[in-house]
Amino acid sequence: MEAKARSLNKKAVAIALTITSIVLVLMMIFGVIMLLNQGNVVKISPQLFYQVMTIHGTGMVGIAALGGSAIMWYFLTKYIHLNPKIYFTNLFLSLIGVVMVLVAIFVFKFSDGWTFLYPLPSASAKIYGSTGALLFLFGLLILGVGYLIMYFYIAVRFVKEYGSLGKSLGWDYIFRGKKGYGPPAAVVASTMVIIANSVGIIAGATALVESIINILNPHITFDPMLAKHLTYAFGHIFANCTIYMAVIAVYEILSEYTGRPWKSNKAFLIAWNCSTLFTLMIYTHHLLMDFAVPQWMLIIGQIFSYANGLPVMVVTAYGALMIVFRSAVKWDFASSMMFLAMFGWVAGAVPAIIDATIVVNHVMHNTKWVPGHFHTYMGMGVVAMIFGFMYYFNKSEGTQKQNGFDKLAIATYFLFFTGLAGSFLYAGKISVPRRWAEHLPEWTSSDQAGVICGIFVIAAAIIFTTRYIIGLRNIGRQPQQKKSYKTAS
Known part of the structure; x- marks a missing residue:
């Protein structure tokens, strides 16, 4: 029975990663299409542009969450028993939600952006009909339900294994003086995600239900500012938790490759506890331009946006450096991507912290500086x-080996993604607005540079995806025995 569960869990992860990799490439193509239009290279209608913008924003974060959840689920199976039916349920509901969103956007022309800010869906329903708006809103709602089912199930498993969510966050070691090391890093990170993202999804679901009710009965209205708070709380927390799920791969893979367990010491546990609290608070830096928001809330948004960049990111980045330092680490596709991803995380946080400064935010927040970070x-x-x-999974569960295309793809991906992000940040510097379909001639050079970089990024992503899908044929053939560094709780 246990062997069957392990096999089904691996199959679920393999399916989720396949879907993730294909959709990531598709979302990248949509991104380049928008840049081509803004750069006056090709022209599409404004209506189609905003449809593409809506699916690009919604789809990219949503599919990154699916990939992150696959990472989290895979490594948690090392430490606790997980029923594969739960992950398949989340995967099934996610696919239903995605199909509903796609139909809403490309069949019924819903194009309000991922933010679905109330009362925009109602206004959209009056123009294009309520079907598209309702499909989009219900699609996101179903997707959120899938994640809540998965999170609540894992929370129950943690309580059974460790005694409480507080203990799986290391409270025994932080507050009660328990000696040694806390639960595995994967468990600590997952607990943070469960707490923070459950709150975020419930906030988003509240805003979604408000809009659905308003569309079905326009006489029932809600406070737009409250709806905006709920929406951005959901969006910011959900996007942040994608990386908190994915970073589990850094902890597990680098520790395996170096032969050094990533220990949950007191500093590590305090960092993750701080991030659990801060992540729930800092969405208000998206509202710094709203004069109606209480000043104390804006100050909290600025201060804790600064603070949130430090605990987990610094501890993880420093830990990655230390665990690799003077180790016999083998640099292959997986270890290289994990190490370089730490650079991407840290580099992306710097312009985000700059934008969270109130005086800067008033000038930069509605520019392409934000998509840059x-x-x-x-x-x-x-x-x-x-x-x-994806490479690690095929290598660990099968026999995939690195080749020259992998090395070329890694170099291409990071080199040109740096150029792509740089083109966005430069555009922000010269005050190019974000979310505009049409750009003035003096803005188009940054868009065109982004197009060139984006095409090379897509090429690298296609290589990654193709190699992964081909490698699935070897899953189950001569799997390598991996050493588990499970620490006592």
Whole structure:
């Protein structure tokens, strides 16, 4: 029975990674299409542009979350028993949600952006009909339900294994003086994700239900500012938790490759506990331009946006350096991607912290500076971790070996993604607005540079995806025996 569960869990992860890799390439293509239009290289209608923008923003974060959840689920099976039916349920509901969103956007022309800010869906419903808006809103709602089922199930398993979520966050070691090391890093990170993302998804679900009710009965209205808070709390927390799920691969893979367990010492546990709290608070830096938001809330958004960049990121980046330092680490596709992804994460956080400064935010937040920082930590951080894990999965569960195309693809991906992110940040510097379909002639050079870089990034991603899918044929053939560094709780 246990062997069957392990086999099904691996199959679920393999399917999730296949879907993730294909959709990532598709979302990248959509991104380049937008840049081609903004750079006046090709022209599409404004309506189609905003449809593409909606699916690019929604799809990229959503599919990164699916890849991150595959990483989290795979490594948690080393420490606790997990029922594969739960992950398949999340995967099934996610696919239903994605199909509903795609139909809403490309069949019924819903194009309000991932933010679905109330009352925009209602306004969209009046123009194009309520079907598209309702499909989009219900699609996201179903997707969120899938993640809540998975998170609540894992939470129950943690409580059974460790006694409480507080203990799986290391409270015994932080507050009660328990000696030694806390639960495995994968468990600590997963606990943080469960707490933070469950709150975020529930906040987003509340905003979604408000919009659905308003569309079905326009006489029932809600406070737009409250709806905006709920929406951005959801969006910011959900996007952040994609990297907190994916970073588990850094802990597990680098420790395996170096032969050094990633120990959950007191500093590590405090960092993750701080991040659990801070991640719930800092969404307000998206509202710094809203004069109606209480000043104390904006100050919290700025201060804790600064603070949140330090605990987990610094501890993880420093830990990655220390665990590799003077080790006999073998640099292959997986270890290289994990190490380079730490650079992407740190590099992406710097412009984000700058933007969280109120006086800077008032000038820069509605420019392409924001997608610049987001693409840096998402593309060179989260997505790089997912691609690296894909190789690791095929190598660990099968017989895949690195070749020259892999090395070329890694170099191409990071070199040109740096150029892509740089083109966004430069555009922000010269005050190019984000979310505009049309750009003035003096802005198009940065768009065109982004197009060139984006094409090479897509080429590298296609190599990663093709290699992964081909490698699936070897899954189950001569799997390598990996050493587990399970620490006592």
